[in-house]
Amino acid sequence: xxxxxxxxxxxxxxxxxxxxxxxxxxxxxxxxxxxxxxxxxxxxxxxxxxxxxxxxxxxxxxxxxxxxxxxxxxxxxxxxxxxxxxxxxxxxxxxxxxxxxxxxxxxxxxxxxxxxxxxxxxxxxxxxxxxxxxxxxxxxxxxxxxxxxxxxxxxxxxxxxxxxxxxxxxxxxxxxxxxxxxxxxxxxxxxxxxxxxxxxxxxxxxxxxxxxxxxxxxxxxxxxxxxxxxxxxxxxxxxxxxxxxxxxxxxxxxxxxxxxxxxxxxxxxxxxxxxxxxxxxxxxxxxxxxxxxxxxxxxxxxxxxxxxxxxxxxxxxxxxxxxxxxxxxxxxxxxxxxxxxxxxxxxxxxxxxxxxxxxxxxxxxxxxxxxxxxxxxxxxxxxxxxxxxxxxxxxxxxxxxxxxxxxxxxxxxxxxxx
Amino acid sequence: xxxxxxxxxxxxxxxxxxxxxxxxxxxxxxxxxxxxxxxxxxxxxxxxxxxxxxxxxxxxxxxxxxxxxxxxxxxxxxxxxxxxxxxxxxxxxxxxxxxxxxxxxxxxxxxxxxxxxxxxxxxxxxxxxxxxxxxxxxxxxxxxxxxxxxxxxxxxxxxxxxxxxxxxxxxxxxxxxxxxxxxxxxxxxxxxxxxxxxxxxxxxxxxxxxxxxxxxxxxxxxxxxxxxxxxxxxxxxxxxxxxxxxxxxxxxxxxxxxxxxxxxxxxxxxxxxxxxx
Numbered sequence: 300x301x302x303x304x305x306x307x308x309x310x311x312x313x314x315x316x317x318x319x320x321x322x323x324x325x326x327x328x329x330x331x332x333x334x335x336x337x338x339x340x341x342x343x344x345x346x347x348x349x350x351x352x353x354x355x356x357x358x359x360x361x362x363x364x365x366x367x368x369x370x371x372x373x374x375x376x377x378x379x380x381x382x383x384x385x386x387x388x389x390x391x392x393x394x395x396x397x398x399x400x401x402x403x404x405x406x407x408x409x410x411x412x413x414x415x416x417x418x419x420x421x422x423x424x425x426x427x428x429x430x431x432x433x434x435x436x437x438x439x440x441x442x443x444x445x446x447x448x449x450x451x452x453x454x455x456x457x458x459x460x461x462x463x464x465x466x467x468x469x470x471x472x473x474x475x476x477x478x479x480x481x482x483x484x485x486x487x488x489x490x491x492x493x494x495x496x497x498x499x500x501x502x503x504x505x506x507x508x509x510x511x512x513x514x515x516x517x518x519x520x521x522x523x524x525x526x527x528x529x530x531x532x533x534x535x536x537x538x539x540x541x542x543x544x545x546x547x548x549x550x551x552x553x554x555x556x557x558x559x560x561x562x563x564x565x566x567x568x569x570x571x572x573x574x575x576x577x578x579x580x581x582x583x584x585x586x587x588x589x590x591x592x593x594x595x596x597x598x599x600x601x602x603x604x605x606x607x608x609x610x611x612x613x614x615x616x617x618x619x620x621x622x623x624x625x626x627x628x629x630x631x632x633x634x635x636x637x638x639x640x641x642x643x644x645x646x647x648x649x650x651x652x653x654x655x656x657x658x659x660x661x662x663x664x665x666x667x668x669x670x671x672x673x674x675x676x677x678x679x680x681x682x683x684x685x686x687x688x689x690x691x692x693x694x695x696x697x698x699x700x701x702x703x704x705x706x707x708x709x710x711x712x713x714x715x716x717x
Numbered sequence: 718x719x720x721x722x723x724x725x726x727x728x729x730x731x732x733x734x735x736x737x738x739x740x741x742x743x744x745x746x747x748x749x750x751x752x753x754x755x756x757x758x759x760x761x762x763x764x765x766x767x768x769x770x771x772x773x774x775x776x777x778x779x780x781x782x783x784x785x786x787x788x789x790x791x792x793x794x795x796x797x798x799x800x801x802x803x804x805x806x807x808x809x810x811x812x813x814x815x816x817x818x819x820x821x822x823x824x825x826x827x828x829x830x831x832x833x834x835x836x837x838x839x840x841x842x843x844x845x846x847x848x849x850x851x852x853x854x855x856x857x858x859x860x861x862x863x864x865x866x867x868x869x870x871x872x873x874x875x876x877x878x879x880x881x882x883x884x885x886x887x888x889x890x891x892x893x894x895x896x897x898x899x900x901x902x903x904x905x906x907x908x909x910x911x912x913x914x915x916x917x918x919x920x921x922x923x924x925x926x927x928x929x930x931x932x933x934x935x936x937x938x939x940x941x942x943x944x945x946x947x948x949x950x951x952x953x954x955x956x957x958x959x960x961x962x963x964x965x966x967x968x969x970x971x972x973x974x975x976x977x978x979x980x981x982x983x984x985x986x987x988x989x990x991x992x993x994x
Binding site: 328336337338339340341342343344345484485490491494497501502503504600601602603606609611613615616617 | 767768769770771772773774775776779783786791792816817818819820821822823843844845846847848849866867868869870871872873876880891894895896899
């Protein structure tokens with residue numbers, strides 16, 4: 300570990316051996332160091348405070364925990380397996396690679412972990428209308444799914460550009476009974492979908508619950524989404540201890556807004572021997588400016604209710620992100636990641652569109668697993684890193700989504716006409 | 718600001734607050750409109766600071782911001798506009814309105830100093846609620862800028878004191894839960910909300926969001942200390958542009974004529990029999 304957690308971290312965050320914990324955040328105002336916070340319009344402020352109160356109460360209620368555990372097991376399919384990728388490991392000739400297989404969850408990604416947690420909360424709060432933003436459509440599908448499960452009205456905002464490249468998911472959402480509203484403003488991708496969802500929420504304050512899909516937005520969302528996604532790391536920790544009798548040497552996850560990454564990493568943050576790598580989307584290459592690498596190439600700013608690393612110009616205008624992966628195509632990142640970067644606990648690296656496409660094909664052929672374009676970025680990094688590591692190095696990568704939704708888009712990128 | 722609202726009180730009428738976006742559709746046209754506003758009847762001027770991601774604004778003001786950015790709008794140009802305006806008008810209060818990120822990137826201390834030097838009187842920063850007051854509100858107040866807070870239909874009795882605590886200049890009541898330029902509020906509801914605010918603060922109460930016409934402005938002027946018109950005015954500007962978004966010869970004349978009609982409505986609101994007591 301290069302540095303200890305920032306002094307602005309909550310003072311209660313001490314480990315039994317006296318070290319500062321990396322898991323004590325956020326503070327009562329929703330800050331992780333200088334990041335996070337609640338930068339929202341006054342209309343939304345009372346709603347966010349109400350949500351925080353409801354979440355705190357739910358967390359303390361064993362009945363809520365039991366209900367969530369029930370649906371995670373019997374509906375979503377948890378625990379998801381931890382799989383030793385033998386042929387990929389041999390092919391790369393270095394580190395021993397495990398996949399945490401959250402792509403096997405119901406709806407095909409880790410997103411269901413969070414939507415189940417939030418929908419049960421929405422029900423406790425008596426909300427009847429659910430809104431969500433989506434990029435790749437995975438969160439939209441996971442939201443539409445739980446809305447169908449509980450009979451709640453569902454409205455999903457999705458950028459026009461993303462609708463074009465994620466057709467299968469758009470149709471899935473409609474089959475599930477959701478209304479998908481195309482977002483035509485700005486860059487017509489995830490960031491604009493989030494703007495529109497916020498505008499909807501400001502307008503429909505009485506009955507509407509905003510079900511945010513990533514570990515970003517105003518407090519308490521980054522904390523709440525992290526808590527719901529931590530099932531990934533908690534399971535993986537137990538599974539690797541069982542399989543190998545020890546903790547892994549490194550963890551790898553892709554990061555856009557950062558929900559699957561924080562979910563895998565958070566339960567290991569206080570294990571000093573575990574190195575962590577979060578892989579941003581480098582698009583056509585960080586040096587081209589056509590990327591979505593907010594930490595690698597961005598700077599701190601305030602957007603969508605929180606302070607974090609953003610892609611922006613010198614006037615504070617948000618610039619467009621570029622990635623082959625709609626789920627990573629976002630010019631910001633969750634505030635806890637911004638903090639974990641600043642304190643040096645997690646290494647933020649990147650993989651390009653081309654590396655992700657290459658990785659997707661390799662994994663499909665060697666392991667019989669077609670990854671989504673998002674974890675294909677994590678895999679792109681694994682392919683670069685693993686060969687340089689010793690054979691006894693244990694690496695766990697989060698396979699956070701399956702590639703079914705991407706086959707048409709990937710065929711297009713590879714010049715194959717279906 | 719206080720002098721302006723005191724004068725309005727003496728005149729026995731409500732004020733007209735206009736909103737236009739800095740550099741929309743370009744610097745020169747926006748400046749011509751800005752300079753003409755006081756003569757057309759604006760009592761207080763809100764000038765929008767362009768931002769790519771205005772999460773509380775409707776399509777009209779989003780589009781205005783993007784037109785401004787395309788025409789070279791940025792924070793330094795917004796302050797340039799205020800500086801130019803102040804050469805001829807020292808009295809009309811100017812409030813800059815927008816989102817926090819461009820201020821944060823400019824640098825809070827430098828921004829406050831430069832805004833004061835340019836002749837800015839107050840600030841409305843939509844995404845800075847009382848919970849984030851240390852960030853900008855407190856230093857701005859200390860330096861002598863007004864910080865105008867928005868109160869909304871969701872601001873309940875328990876929360877109102879926190880909203881009012883560091884508000885100065887006037888309080889801006891957002892008459893609907895929604896984005897700018899969307900639905901319009903019911904006058905009776907606005908009247909009771911204004912009364913609720915007046916019971917808790919001596920500050921003037923301006924009401925905005927959803928005021929689309931001189932008649933609606935007049936209705937608000939009967940119950941509030943000022944009526945704020947933004948989207949409707951921005952739409953007049955947008956409607957005058959050519960297909961490429963360039964201003965026509967009469968863009969500023971059309972905008973100022975509309976302000977004149979609004980001012981007429983506001984000025985005579987209390988002299989005529991009101992629809993709302």
